[in-house]
Amino acid sequence: xxxxxxxxxxxxxxxxxxxxxxxxxxxxxxxxxxxxxxxxxxxxxxxxxxxxxxxxxxxxxxxxxxxxxxxxxxxxxxxxxxxxxxxxxxxxxxxxxxxxxxxxxxxxxx
Amino acid sequence: xxxxxxxxxxxxxxxxxxxxxxxxxxxxxxxxxxxxxxxxxxxxxxxxxxxxxxxxxxxxxxxxxxxxxxxxxxxxxxxxxxxxxxxxxxxxxxxxxxxxxxxxxxxxxx
Numbered sequence: 145x146x147x148x149x150x151x152x153x154x155x156x157x158x159x160x161x162x163x164x165x166x167x168x169x170x171x172x173x174x175x176x177x178x179x180x181x182x183x184x185x186x187x188x189x190x191x192x193x194x195x196x197x198x199x200x201x202x203x204x205x206x207x208x209x210x211x212x213x214x215x216x217x218x219x220x221x222x223x224x225x226x227x228x229x230x231x232x233x234x235x236x237x238x239x240x241x242x243x244x245x246x247x248x249x250x251x252x253x254x
Numbered sequence: 255x256x257x258x259x260x261x262x263x264x265x266x267x268x269x270x271x272x273x274x275x276x277x278x279x280x281x282x283x284x285x286x287x288x289x290x291x292x293x294x295x296x297x298x299x300x301x302x303x304x305x306x307x308x309x310x311x312x313x314x315x316x317x318x319x320x321x322x323x324x325x326x327x328x329x330x331x332x333x334x335x336x337x338x339x340x341x342x343x344x345x346x347x348x349x350x351x352x353x354x355x356x357x358x359x360x361x362x363x364x
Contacts, residue, residue, distance in 0.1 A: 185358065242299075
């Protein structure tokens with residue numbers, strides 16, 4: 145199975161500061177998904193990356209997939225309290241299933 | 255559209271009791287999934303289904319059974335609950351690669 149390692153496990157950032165979360169795979173990523181989860185709620189889809197070197201942005205969140213397709217990063221610019229939550233990366237292993245990382249808990253301090 | 259719904263939202267069981275978690279989706283998705291989420295371990299796939307009448311084992315299937323008698327419903331059963339099954343359970347459905355998640359069921363087994 146495809147193993148995903150996320151780092152850091154958790155982080156605390158001052159409101160207005162930037163932050164980056166990394167997701168590293170043991171195998172080539174055919175599709176990499178980023179989800180956000182608020183405490184006690186389900187997962188909300190953020191972005192999907194498929195091509196090496198691909199970069200997507202939505203509002204203040206940017207996700208990148210490296211050329212080798214084994215590492216992805218999620219960058220949040222000028223963080224706000226609404227960005228707090230757990231961010232999970234999921235990998236498509238060309239089966240019917242996704243494998244997920246353990247998640248990164250983001251706390252935004254006012 | 256309601257999307258993916260799960261019932262119940264919370265449940266407390268005693269060791270040895272049985273229960274069924276219901277997942278329903280109104281998006282006509284073929285694929286449905288059951289995950290459990292535990293601290294520090296991310297989402298782990300229990301069972302999944304690629305269509306009505308089909309089921310398959312995921313990463314952690316032991317102690318659980320599933321059924322997909324109707325396309326819109328995916329049931330997760332615990333025949334004899336154990337404390338190790340205390341977790342948050344998420345259901346998801348998909349048509350293509352993106353998975354849509356339910357709000358979760360928080361289960362405690364005493």
